[in-house]
Amino acid sequence: MSEHEVLSPLPGIFYRRPAPEKPPYKEYGDQVAEGDTIGLVEVMKQFTEIQADAGGKIVRFLVDDEAPVEPGQPVLLIEVA
Amino acid sequence: MFNKLLVANRGEIAVRVIRAAKELGVRTVAVFSDADRDSLAVQFADEAIHIGPAPASKSYLNIDAIIAAARRSCAEAIHPGYGFLSENPQFAEAVEAAGLVFVGPTAATIRMMGDKAAARSAAKAADVPVVPGSDGEVADIDHALAAAREIGFPVMLKASAGGGGRGIRVALDRAGLEHQFHTAQAEAKAAFGNGALYLERFLQRARHLEVQVLGDGQHVVHCFERECSLQRRRQKIWEEAPSPAIDRETRDVLCASAVRLVERARYRGAGTLEFLYDEDTGEFFFIEMNTRIQVEHPITEMITGVDLVREMIRIAQGEPLGLAQADIEMRGAAIEVRINAEDPDQNFRPSPGKVAALALPGGPGVRIDTMLYPGCAVPPYYDSLLAKIIVHAQTRDIALARLRRALDEFKVEGIVTTAGLHKRLAQLDDVQAARFDTGFLEKLLTA
Numbered sequence A: 001m002s003e004h005e006v007l008s009p010l011p012g013i014f015y016r017r018p019a020p021e022k023p024p025y026k027e028y029g030d031q032v033a034e035g036d037t038i039g040l041v042e043v044m045k046q047f048t049e050i051q052a053d054a055g056g057k058i059v060r061f062l063v064d065d066e067a068p069v070e071p072g073q074p075v076l077l078i079e080v081a
Numbered sequence B: 001m002f003n004k005l006l007v008a009n010r011g012e013i014a015v016r017v018i019r020a021a022k023e024l025g026v027r028t029v030a031v032f033s034d035a036d037r038d039s040l041a042v043q044f045a046d047e048a049i050h051i052g053p054a055p056a057s058k059s060y061l062n063i064d065a066i067i068a069a070a071r072r073s074c075a076e077a078i079h080p081g082y083g084f085l086s087e088n089p090q091f092a093e094a095v096e097a098a099g100l101v102f103v104g105p106t107a108a109t110i111r112m113m114g115d116k117a118a119a120r121s122a123a124k125a126a127d128v129p130v131v132p133g134s135d136g137e138v139a140d141i142d143h144a145l146a147a148a149r150e151i152g153f154p155v156m157l158k159a160s161a162g163g164g165g166r167g168i169r170v171a172l173d174r175a176g177l178e179h180q181f182h183t184a185q186a187e188a189k190a191a192f193g194n195g196a197l198y199l200e201r202f203l204q205r206a207r208h209l210e211v212q213v214l215g216d217g218q219h220v221v222h223c224f225e226r227e228c229s230l231q232r233r234r235q236k237i238w239e240e241a242p243s244p245a246i247d248r249e250t251r252d253v254l255c256a257s258a259v260r261l262v263e264r265a266r267y268r269g270a271g272t273l274e275f276l277y278d279e280d281t282g283e284f285f286f287i288e289m290n291t292r293i294q295v296e297h298p299i300t301e302m303i304t305g306v307d308l309v310r311e312m313i314r315i316a317q318g319e320p321l322g323l324a325q326a327d328i329e330m331r332g333a334a335i336e337v338r339i340n341a342e343d344p345d346q347n348f349r350p351s352p353g354k355v356a357a358l359a360l361p362g363g364p365g366v367r368i369d370t371m372l373y374p375g376c377a378v379p380p381y382y383d384s385l386l387a388k389i390i391v392h393a394q395t396r397d398i399a400l401a402r403l404r405r406a407l408d409e410f411k412v413e414g415i416v417t418t419a420g421l422h423k424r425l426a427q428l429d430d431v432q433a434a435r436f437d438t439g440f441l442e443k444l445l446t447a
Helices: B011-023 B040-044 B063-073 B089-097 B107-114 B116-125 B141-151 B174-192 B248-264 B297-304 B308-316 B396-409 B419-427 B440-446
Strands: A002-007 A012-015 A037-043 A046-051 A056-061 A067-069 A074-080 B004-007 B027-033 B047-052 B077-079 B155-163 B166-171 B197-201 B206-216 B220-232 B235-241 B268-278 B283-290 B333-340 B357-359 B366-370 B385-393 B411-413
Touching: A012 A046, A037 A074, B004 B011, B004 B063, B011 B027, B011 B040, B011 B308, B011 B366, B011 B385, B027 B040, B027 B063, B047 B063, B063 B089, B077 B308, B089 B107, B107 B116, B107 B283, B116 B155, B116 B197, B116 B248, B116 B283, B141 B155, B141 B174, B141 B197, B155 B174, B166 B174, B174 B197, B206 B248, B206 B308, B220 B248, B220 B297, B220 B440, B235 B297, B235 B419, B248 B268, B248 B283, B268 B308, B297 B308, B297 B333, B297 B366, B297 B385, B333 B396, B333 B419, B385 B396, B396 B419
Parallel strands: B004 B027, B004 B077, B027 B047
Antiparallel strands: A002 A074, A012 A037, A012 A067, A037 A046, A056 A074, B155 B166, B155 B197, B206 B220, B206 B268, B220 B235, B235 B333, B268 B283, B333 B385, B357 B411, B366 B385
């Protein structure tokens, strides 16, 4: 078992859901596969999806929904099998 | 009359409003988020008040925080700029309920013009031509199909609560309309909290023209038109005044119809009526009204000499219009290009960051409205507009040459901008001959 951090590629605002009234892409404890969308980053009114670059189980989100992120900042912690 | 104005905005428009207020002897209050502590607006204002964290929803869109800042600073009026809360009737109401002056029209006017179906009805009532469309909202697909048969395909499905190019889909035929109706309804509900849709004929080769108006609640004048046909994803990037596409007769009819519409509404403040112009038939159609100052207002100021933001503040102070229609003349040609923090070579990917070096153009007939200074931060949280390069000259050809010269002088390091795209556009034969419509730029970019 090891842990893996998914990083935000961009600065901006991190969203855990595709739209305000939609459920989050992923919840704590969910399994993710490599390539799964785990959140969005809004940069200057443009939205970019963040994909998991490893598969495993979600330990926790390291950034709150609607919080600012910096490029390279870890947003999600995954337990990799 | 008021002596202190709070500017509920950021970026270049906050700077623009502060400048106008200072010239009127009105003291200024800037508001800022965590991301804008060192902004030019904060530096230029007499006072600055922090209103919240970086995300706009927690700062520049936070009505309570802005009203509280006005109270704390003893500001007597609020200028909303463009975007953010500028066309939010609840904000205008909250400002007035707090005993402050809203620099703009009444909440009722904002509400009516913000409801696209109501605005359309108002236009019809004032005998202003509108794009053939459904009479009001279409409740379901059957009504939509019936309306489309009368209007003729292709049609646009538009969200009643949409705007700024958002909430629009095009259906080329019956099947396309059936296919898209429910998605469009769901999208409108999600994006604007209101799923109401209406239909309009889609004009495939149209120019975007708009008329600038100013009203004091009694009288209305126009300051001629702007042409904003060069758009990407329905966002304007290059604007001109006057339109190179219309003659004097058409201009007179267009501007008179704009005045007719707003006179009936006893309009107060600066406003813009947007039209589509069909060059083949010479017809123009009202599409919507923006009840605020617009990004591209400087080109109108350049050709008329009218300081629109100054007039807005004066009118809000209760002064009558300082101008009669006969006083407003049009001289020469002006062009504005929007310098955005986007990389045109990377599909317009946003490019926030720190401005390492900066050289702004100058010289005769060049005006720069910007938030930039050497060393400033361009935060990732807001619109990508950094600067507007505005040129004015006796003729459009000279203005184009001046624009090419100004773009050569413009240098910024540390971030990527759209300046290169404008250099390319300014060299194109089609642009020099003003042969373009609202689809021109997208075609050029995908070619």
